[in-house]
Amino acid sequence: MEQAIEILFTASFWVAAIRIASPLIFATMGELICERAGVLNLGIEGIMTVGAFAGWFTVYSGGDLWTGVIVAALAGAAFGLLHGFLTVPLGLSQHVVGIGITLLATSLTYFVYRLVLPEVTSPPKIDPFQPWPIPGLSKIPVIGEALFAQTPLTYLAFLTVAVVAWALYRTPAGLALRAAGENPSAVEAQGISVTGVRMAAVMVGSALMAVGGAFLTMSAFNSFFFEMINGRGWICIALVVFGSWRPGKALIGAILFAAFDAYQIRLQQISGGIVPYQVFLMMPYILSILALVLVARRATYPKALMIPYQKGER
Amino acid sequence: MRLEPKPAPSITVLLLYPVAAILVTLVIVSLLVLAAGASPLSVFGLVAKGAAGSQFALLETLTRATPLIFTGLAVAVAFRAKLWNIGAEAQLYIGAVVTVVLGTGALPLPAGLLIPIIAIAAMAGGALLLLGPALLKTRFGVDEVVTTLLLNFIVLLFVSLLLEGPLKDPMGLGWPQSPKVIAEAQLLRIIQGRRLHFGFIIAIVSAIVVWIIMKRTALGYEMRAVGHNPEASRFAGIPVNKVLMKTALMSGGLAALAGFSEVSGLKGNLTLDLSPGFGYSGIVVAMLAMLNPLGVVVTAIFVAGVFVGADAMSRSAGVPSYIADVMVATALLTMVTAMMFTRYRVRWR
Numbered sequence: 116m117e118q119a120i121e122i123l124f125t126a127s128f129w130v131a132a133i134r135i136a137s138p139l140i141f142a143t144m145g146e147l148i149c150e151r152a153g154v155l156n157l158g159i160e161g162i163m164t165v166g167a168f169a170g171w172f173t174v175y176s177g178g179d180l181w182t183g184v185i186v187a188a189l190a191g192a193a194f195g196l197l198h199g200f201l202t203v204p205l206g207l208s209q210h211v212v213g214i215g216i217t218l219l220a221t222s223l224t225y226f227v228y229r230l231v232l233p234e235v236t237s238p239p240k241i242d243p244f245q246p247w248p249i250p251g252l253s254k255i256p257v258i259g260e261a262l263f264a265q266t267p268l269t270y271l272a273f274l275t276v277a278v279v280a281w282a283l284y285r286t287p288a289g290l291a292l293r294a295a296g297e298n299p300s301a302v303e304a305q306g307i308s309v310t311g312v313r314m315a316a317v318m319v320g321s322a323l324m325a326v327g328g329a330f331l332t333m334s335a336f337n338s339f340f341f342e343m344i345n346g347r348g349w350i351c352i353a354l355v356v357f358g359s360w361r362p363g364k365a366l367i368g369a370i371l372f373a374a375f376d377a378y379q380i381r382l383q384q385i386s387g388g389i390v391p392y393q394v395f396l397m398m399p400y401i402l403s404i405l406a407l408v409l410v411a412r413r414a415t416y417p418k419a420l421m422i423p424y425q426k427g428e429r
Numbered sequence: 430m431r432l433e434p435k436p437a438p439s440i441t442v443l444l445l446y447p448v449a450a451i452l453v454t455l456v457i458v459s460l461l462v463l464a465a466g467a468s469p470l471s472v473f474g475l476v477a478k479g480a481a482g483s484q485f486a487l488l489e490t491l492t493r494a495t496p497l498i499f500t501g502l503a504v505a506v507a508f509r510a511k512l513w514n515i516g517a518e519a520q521l522y523i524g525a526v527v528t529v530v531l532g533t534g535a536l537p538l539p540a541g542l543l544i545p546i547i548a549i550a551a552m553a554g555g556a557l558l559l560l561g562p563a564l565l566k567t568r569f570g571v572d573e574v575v576t577t578l579l580l581n582f583i584v585l586l587f588v589s590l591l592l593e594g595p596l597k598d599p600m601g602l603g604w605p606q607s608p609k610v611i612a613e614a615q616l617l618r619i620i621q622g623r624r625l626h627f628g629f630i631i632a633i634v635s636a637i638v639v640w641i642i643m644k645r646t647a648l649g650y651e652m653r654a655v656g657h658n659p660e661a662s663r664f665a666g667i668p669v670n671k672v673l674m675k676t677a678l679m680s681g682g683l684a685a686l687a688g689f690s691e692v693s694g695l696k697g698n699l700t701l702d703l704s705p706g707f708g709y710s711g712i713v714v715a716m717l718a719m720l721n722p723l724g725v726v727v728t729a730i731f732v733a734g735v736f737v738g739a740d741a742m743s744r745s746a747g748v749p750s751y752i753a754d755v756m757v758a759t760a761l762l763t764m765v766t767a768m769m770f771t772r773y774r775v776r777w778r
Contacts, residue, residue, distance in 0.1 A: 157574065197762075201762065201765075201766065204430055204432075205432070205766065205769055206432065206769075207765050207766065207769055208765065210513050210574060211712075211716055211761070211765055212762065212765065214515065214709075214712055214761075215713075215758055215761045215762045215765070216762075218709060218712075218713070218754065218757070218758035218761065219755065219758035219759060219761075219762065221754075222751050222754030222755045222757075222758055223755050223758075225749075225751040225754070226461065226749050226751035226752055226754070226755050229749035229751060230464070230465055230749055233747075233749075345582070346578070346579065346581075346582045349575055349578040349579055349582075350579070352574075352575050353575050353579070356572070356575075391590045391593070391594060393586040393587065393589050393590035393593075394590070396586050397582075397583050397586045397587070400579040400580075400582045400583045401583060403575070403579055404565075404571075404575075404576050404579055404580075407565075407571045407572070407575060407576065408565060408569055408571055411565075411569040411570045411571045412569060412570065414570070425431060425432060426431050
């Protein structure tokens with residue numbers, strides 16, 4: 116019992132929590148942008164897979180790490196373009212298209228992986244991002260190590276939250292985006308194209324999801340393997356709801372969730388095998404469902420979420 | 430651009446749309462085959478041969494189609510009422526778990542009694558699993574897409590726990606697998622010495638039953654009404670939540686039958702790779718069939734043929750068999766797009 120509480124005061128626990136949170140933060144912000152514009156993006160799981168592969172493969176083929184991040188983002192945006200085209204101007208079911216994009220993106224990734232690396236049994240490794248301790252700040256006990264001795268991609272994740280929050284609430288583009296998800300005809304009345312706003316949101320959001328996937332292969336681990344996203348995309352969809360579609364709250368949700376995940380791994384180690392390890396592995400998914408139930412009653416969905424917009428229609 | 434509703438085209442024109450969707454899919458897949466350094470025509474030939482080129486191939490395709498018919502029906506029923514059940518995979522595994530629990534000797538009954546009991550119990554298990562998300566949806570307004578998706582992961586871990594604990598085969602040399610079901614719990618093979626089993630017949634019968642329910646009963650009408658417009662249905666006096674519950678029970682039960690039939694008819698025991706994503710492929714099967722239960726049988730056989738054929742092709746032509754998954758996913762997207770164009774035309778201005 117004492118051991119279980121002591122964990123919370125170790126630096127390594129918080130370092131792990133922030134590391135686990137980073138990909139979730141990227142992808143949650145991506146999904147949040149899509150949903151605030153009125154488009155549910157269930158392609159997230161597949162787009163994260165594409166990002167994980169694209170980033171890793173770029174570096175494996177000799178590109179540098181930041182090029183890998185950019186390639187991942189572009190690959191994500193490409194799938195976002197497809198998702199957006201089918202759901203926004205064509206107005207197809209966002210559920211069906213999203214699942215279709217996930218199936219397509221995942222299978223295409225696996226196809227290309229097998230094509231370029233037909234014979235490998237163990238996936239080849241790359242040199243991933245190394246921690247960049249920030250002088251001074253990283254010396255603060257526990258917190259310093261957790262927040263200021265991470266890899267640059269983690270800093271980028273936090274920066275992304277700030278930029279998304281600022282852009283959503285402080286810029287005309289953000290206003291148009293939020294309005295496209297609440298009251299699209301008002302956007303059209305301003306002479307702004309709802310289709311354009313939503314397409315842009317889905318593409319930018321998908322790019323962020325892909326960077327979240329790339330974090331896994333380029334910062335958390337150093338190679339790509341099958342099924343490595345493992346439901347993280349779906350968890351991010353739950354995190355967006357949990358965060359009431361607000362970047363700050365979603366960030367807190369992601370960190371809480373990741374802390375819990377890091378905690379269960381350590382609890383698993385000290386439990387000495389009395390409780391089957393699968394019970395611990397189930398926790399994140401169960402927690403996500405519980406979180407959804409908790410906030411569902413007072414959740415205020417963007418009003419036009421999942422409602423296709425046709426110009427001139429009422 | 431904007432979309433404009435147009436009058437329903439004639440039946441012959443209507444059939445051109447799915448054909449166009451398939452052609453577009455083939456073109457996209459051809460590009461990938463070319464990228465893999467093979468000739469599309471020979472690859473498609475090998476896939477067709479592997480799927481239907483011999484009696485053996487054809488029976489293999491029908492065997493693979495069996496679970497897809499069940500999961501396809503599960504999705505078709507649910508999506509018709511706009512209950513987004515993406516959890517057929519989990520319901521399938523629960524059906525398989527129930528089959529193993531009851532079928533490995535716990536019930537010493539003759540086959541004629543044991544098999545129906547197991548099938549019904551398996552359906553109940555899957556139905557109850559989907560009832561959870563359905564209740565969360567109607568009571569708390571929790572989106573069922575996310576809950577059913579997350580349940581897939583929870584249930585798979587639960588199965589893994591069972592296979593390393595209470596359901597572990599003592600003779601399994603440490604592999605996470607269950608013992609085999611007893612002979613009385615096994616579905617017979619349709620042709621001696623081939624893998625095709627009576628689960629396929631059950632699947633066809635299920636499709637007909639579901640078709641009758643959807644087209645000829647009040648429940649079917651209510652499900653379609655709820656899917657079309659829940660507000661109007663409620664106004665018309667349809668008990669929307671009750672209909673959603675019934676839909677969930679039916680959908681979950683159908684998906685669980687896939688697990689039952691795979692264990693009882695084909696594999697004999699439960700492993701963690703019982704389903705290579707049958708639950709997810711079921712979504713494609715249902716959408717390609719435009720949610721028509723009888724159409725599901727046809728599209729399930731088609732999708733199964735693509736997978737079986739691609740496996741055979743991949744061994745000889747060296748194109749990764751994931752091409753089958755790409756093709757099926759592409760077909761889903763092109764088909765929903767094509768269906769949209771049967772109802773709308775695009776106006777550029």
